[in-house]
Amino acid sequence: MSPRQENYRHLGETMIKKFNRRNIEAVYCDTAEDARKAVLDMIPKGASVTNGGSVTLDECGILEAVRNGEYEFIDRTEASTPEEKRAMYQRQAGADYFLMSTNAFTQDGELVNIDGNGNRVALLIHGPEHVIVVTGMNKLACSTEEAIHRTQNIASPPNCVRLNCKTPCAATGLCGDCHGDGTICCQVVITRHSRHNGRITVVMVGEDLGF
Numbered sequence: 001m002s003p004r005q006e007n008y009r010h011l012g013e014t015m016i017k018k019f020n021r022r023n024i025e026a027v028y029c030d031t032a033e034d035a036r037k038a039v040l041d042m043i044p045k046g047a048s049v050t051n052g053g054s055v056t057l058d059e060c061g062i063l064e065a066v067r068n069g070e071y072e073f074i075d076r077t078e079a080s081t082p083e084e085k086r087a088m089y090q091r092q093a094g095a096d097y098f099l100m101s102t103n104a105f106t107q108d109g110e111l112v113n114i115d116g117n118g119n120r121v122a123l124l125i126h127g128p129e130h131v132i133v134v135t136g137m138n139k140l141a142c143s144t145e146e147a148i149h150r151t152q153n154i155a156s157p158p159n160c161v162r163l164n165c166k167t168p169c170a171a172t173g174l175c176g177d178c179h180g181d182g183t184i185c186c187q188v189v190i191t192r193h194s195r196h197n198g199r200i201t202v203v204m205v206g207e208d209l210g211f
């Protein structure tokens, strides 16, 4: 194990306590493969599962495993028209498990997420019975302010490129504080505490994942 991986493991142990203080469950996995197994172990066979857009979930092979596993997978990509998307959101809100990553998390145990449409953060806040948040340790930020800065200057630019959004950050690589139709920064959500015991579980991974 490299010094960096060992440090991530120490950080993971520290962060478990920080999340627990906020009534958020947390586990640490050394690798993406370990994370995939850990997430699948958390979801009972037959449960309904859905997800928010996430490169991390793809990189861990979690989406593929759930899609092909013994679950009722609610596939948000099946909705294309506004009516279908509205019906899909209602199905997602009733899911047993919602899988997502986070744009950042702070050393104090907050989750920080910035969304365009807001459906991902809405489902994090309320709806699905359980939320599993998978994140690489590269998304750890010193403070809430740094987490927001990280999201808008490190995560959003490649996300805008990926989603073909015509935003300043997609063109320059840095946030231009835009307010056009294409902005993906409409809702800034800080998860400070989870009211419901066992609803949110953070799976930290000792690798650099996602944006």
Ligand code: SF4
Binding pocket: 151, 152, 153, 156, 157, 160, 167, 168, 169, 170, 174, 175, 176, 177, 178, 179, 182, 183, 184, 185
């Ligand atoms: S506010 Fe606009 S330019 Fe800044 S990160 Fe968000 S989408 Fe990109």
